[in-house]
Amino acid sequence: MQVKPVCIFHRHRTENENSVHVFPAPIPEWRSQIEQALDHASKFSADCPPRLQESIRYSLLAGGKRLRPLLALLSCEICGGDISRAMPAACALEMIHTYSLIHDDLPAMDDDDLRRGRPTNHVQFGEATAILAGDGLLTHAFFWLSTRVNDPKHAVACTHELAIASGITGMVGGQQADLEAETADPETLNLEVLQEIHRRKTGCLIRCAMRMGALIANATSVQLDALTYYGECIGLAFQIADDLLDVTGSAEKMGKQVAKDTQHKKLTFPSQLGLDESQSQAEQLVKEAISALKIFPGNTAALEAIAMYSVFRDH
Amino acid sequence: MQVKPVCIFHRHRTENENSVHVFPAPIPEWRSQIEQALDHASKFSADCPPRLQESIRYSLLAGGKRLRPLLALLSCEICGGDISRAMPAACALEMIHTYSLIHDDLPAMDDDDLRRGRPTNHVQFGEATAILAGDGLLTHAFFWLSTRVNDPKHAVACTHELAIASGITGMVGGQQADLEAETADPETLNLEVLQEIHRRKTGCLIRCAMRMGALIANATSVQLDALTYYGECIGLAFQIADDLLDVTGSAEKMGKQVAKDTQHKKLTFPSQLGLDESQSQAEQLVKEAISALKIFPGNTAALEAIAMYSVFRDH
Numbered sequence: 316m317q318v319k320p321v322c323i324f325h326r327h328r329t330e331n332e333n334s335v336h337v338f339p340a341p342i343p344e345w346r347s348q349i350e351q352a353l354d355h356a357s358k359f360s361a362d363c364p365p366r367l368q369e370s371i372r373y374s375l376l377a378g379g380k381r382l383r384p385l386l387a388l389l390s391c392e393i394c395g396g397d398i399s400r401a402m403p404a405a406c407a408l409e410m411i412h413t414y415s416l417i418h419d420d421l422p423a424m425d426d427d428d429l430r431r432g433r434p435t436n437h438v439q440f441g442e443a444t445a446i447l448a449g450d451g452l453l454t455h456a457f458f459w460l461s462t463r464v465n466d467p468k469h470a471v472a473c474t475h476e477l478a479i480a481s482g483i484t485g486m487v488g489g490q491q492a493d494l495e496a497e498t499a500d501p502e503t504l505n506l507e508v509l510q511e512i513h514r515r516k517t518g519c520l521i522r523c524a525m526r527m528g529a530l531i532a533n534a535t536s537v538q539l540d541a542l543t544y545y546g547e548c549i550g551l552a553f554q555i556a557d558d559l560l561d562v563t564g565s566a567e568k569m570g571k572q573v574a575k576d577t578q579h580k581k582l583t584f585p586s587q588l589g590l591d592e593s594q595s596q597a598e599q600l601v602k603e604a605i606s607a608l609k610i611f612p613g614n615t616a617a618l619e620a621i622a623m624y625s626v627f628r629d630h
Numbered sequence: 631m632q633v634k635p636v637c638i639f640h641r642h643r644t645e646n647e648n649s650v651h652v653f654p655a656p657i658p659e660w661r662s663q664i665e666q667a668l669d670h671a672s673k674f675s676a677d678c679p680p681r682l683q684e685s686i687r688y689s690l691l692a693g694g695k696r697l698r699p700l701l702a703l704l705s706c707e708i709c710g711g712d713i714s715r716a717m718p719a720a721c722a723l724e725m726i727h728t729y730s731l732i733h734d735d736l737p738a739m740d741d742d743d744l745r746r747g748r749p750t751n752h753v754q755f756g757e758a759t760a761i762l763a764g765d766g767l768l769t770h771a772f773f774w775l776s777t778r779v780n781d782p783k784h785a786v787a788c789t790h791e792l793a794i795a796s797g798i799t800g801m802v803g804g805q806q807a808d809l810e811a812e813t814a815d816p817e818t819l820n821l822e823v824l825q826e827i828h829r830r831k832t833g834c835l836i837r838c839a840m841r842m843g844a845l846i847a848n849a850t851s852v853q854l855d856a857l858t859y860y861g862e863c864i865g866l867a868f869q870i871a872d873d874l875l876d877v878t879g880s881a882e883k884m885g886k887q888v889a890k891d892t893q894h895k896k897l898t899f900p901s902q903l904g905l906d907e908s909q910s911q912a913e914q915l916v917k918e919a920i921s922a923l924k925i926f927p928g929n930t931a932a933l934e935a936i937a938m939y940s941v942f943r944d945h
Contacts (some may be wrong), residue, residue: 319713321673330823353692358799359799360799361801362798362799362800362803362830363798363799364803364806364807364810366806366810367798367802367806371798407671411689414765418761418762418765420802421761423756423757423758423761424761425756438927440779441738442688443739444736444760444806445734445741445801445811446736446738447805447809449735450729450733450764450765450768451797451798451802452801453765453768453769453796454768454796454797454798454802455791455793455798457772457789457792458789458790458793458794458797461786461787461790461793462790465685467782467785467786468782470782470786471776471782471785471786471789472776474772474773474776474785474789475773475777477772477777478769478770478772478773478776479773481769482766482769482770483677483678483683483686483766483769483770484674484677484678485677486677487762487765487766487769488677488678488679488682488766489758491679491682491762492679492683493825494758494759494762495679501907513705515677534891543918556648575659578752630818
């Protein structure tokens with residue numbers, strides 16, 4: 316990937332370049348629907364020990380961008396589907412994302428104390444409960460798909476997509492590769508290795524959100540391919556932006572420690588490409604993501620806005 | 631549950647009461663099929679980091695009783711189904727069981743160094759990889775169901791059963807309740823609490839094995855109910871026997887530390903009921919499990935033998 320600097324979004328920036336408002340009107344309304352659906356999905360029966368439920372809800376209902384659920388709903392809508400049918404898949408995606416944050420924050424993994432401005436799950440509830448909350452959420456995601464996705468064919472397709480995206484060749488594999496990169500010979504680390512880590516660690520689940528939404532809407536293969544490519548582009552763009560924010564962001568806005576990557580000498584896009592080149596490559600990916608939406612006759616403004624948000628954000 | 635001592639299996643005991651041979655001829659043959667299927671199911675693509683695959687296979691292919699897969703296959707067969715169609719579910723059950731062992735052995739959980747005569751996963755591969763191996767196996771179980779169970783309705787039903795049995799109201803919830811019991815006021819702990827912990831921690835997955843096998847064979851509701859009850863009985867019997875073996879077994883045969891429960895003053899059946907009463911209650915459960923099989927016209931010898939094995943074993 317060799318890209319010249321591009322800056323295509325001047326019009327979307329406010330005067331303060333670090334505070335870009337890009338979400339169009341329909342999205343906040345869906346956000347409240349997503350929050351309600353997640354709340355409903357995590358009110359367990361009395362068979363769940365109360366402290367385990369509390370620990371799961373502490374992390375699942377802690378806000379966050381809800382990017383993956385939003386993408387699943389938008390993907391479903393742009394293919395002409397009913398977004399309410401994609402809501403279980405949207406919730407399952409957020410459960411998987413949340414479990415991965417709980418486990419990644421553990422002392423044996425990234426050892427983080429702060430997440431979304433609050434103590435991480437294991438700091439709040441202890442390591443054992445945090446491990447079980449993660450395991451429980453991961454399992455509950457598949458329970459939710461099997462119970463709430465109406466059509467069995469869609470339920471199986473979503474289970475398949477989610478398991479691939481979050482499993483040993485997807486997110487879990489990416490986390491392992493990331494851990495190994497920390498102790499690897501620096502000579503073996505390059506941009507390709509970095510992209511491959513992030514494709515699996517972050518990209519796969521974002522791509523999966525697009526695919527699940529499209530599958531539930533019975534998308535054509537052309538639509539599915541376009542939305543898959545959109546997901547791949549913004550997934551990588553999002554991670555480049557995360558790496559940039561670790562350098563340039565504030566702990567207050569991020570709700571977590573910053574400059575950790577530099578402290579730990581982690582393999583990042585800025586360390587490989589420099590700040591400016593990282594930024595421009597992220598912008599090029601956003602451009603490609605938006606181009607992929609051209610095949611859709613309907614209003615793609617929301618998906619365009621999220622593509623831009625993946626890069627132009629301050630947290 | 632107030633049961634008088636029963637001893638119904640003299641004829642199955644050998645001269646050495648601690649070395650009971652109960653598995654009839656057909657089962658060892660299936661065992662090799664199960665081992666092959668698990669080996670095949672854990673040969674991942676190159677996208678899985680090699681060390682993660684090694685860690686998963688270290689635990690998944692470490693032997694063990696393969697009780698849950700066997701039960702799924704036998705349940706399918708007794709309902710007239712083709713056991714090859716139940717093999718993916720059998721493998722998924724063993725993946726879930728194995729992930730739970732990896733996570734339960736972690737320092738933050740039961741902190742065990744030895745499992746099946748070898749170092750536990752985190753001792754061998756480090757805590758981070760062990761956590762990820764568990765997460766990966768858990769996810770792979772659902773991937774395997776979605777990919778390998780032919781009929782989408784069966785795949786969804788199995789996903790549903792497995793997620794309930796292993797999730798926050800099942801196995802994960804049971805592990806949380808077990809952890810909480812360790813620090814609870816002893817006054818609040820009684821036989822009912824203990825049974826409830828084990829129903830969730832061990833019983834649910836054994837029950838699930840019976841149900842998945844039956845569902846794949848398109849069992850009638852009477853058949854499904856009978857096999858569900860069989861699973862509930864032997865699940866509890868198995869756990870009582872485990873508690874007894876912790877007191878009476880040898881580390882060599884068990885392949886793990888013994889007398890840990892007593893050391894840690896854990897809530898166990900022997901601590902609540904005494905050794906003799908625990909043994910007789912376990913035997914009564916075996917009797918009930920075998921009674922439940924009466925509705926089946928075919929040969930139930932293998933399921934009867936496993937019911938007996940759940941109690942009469944030395945490891």
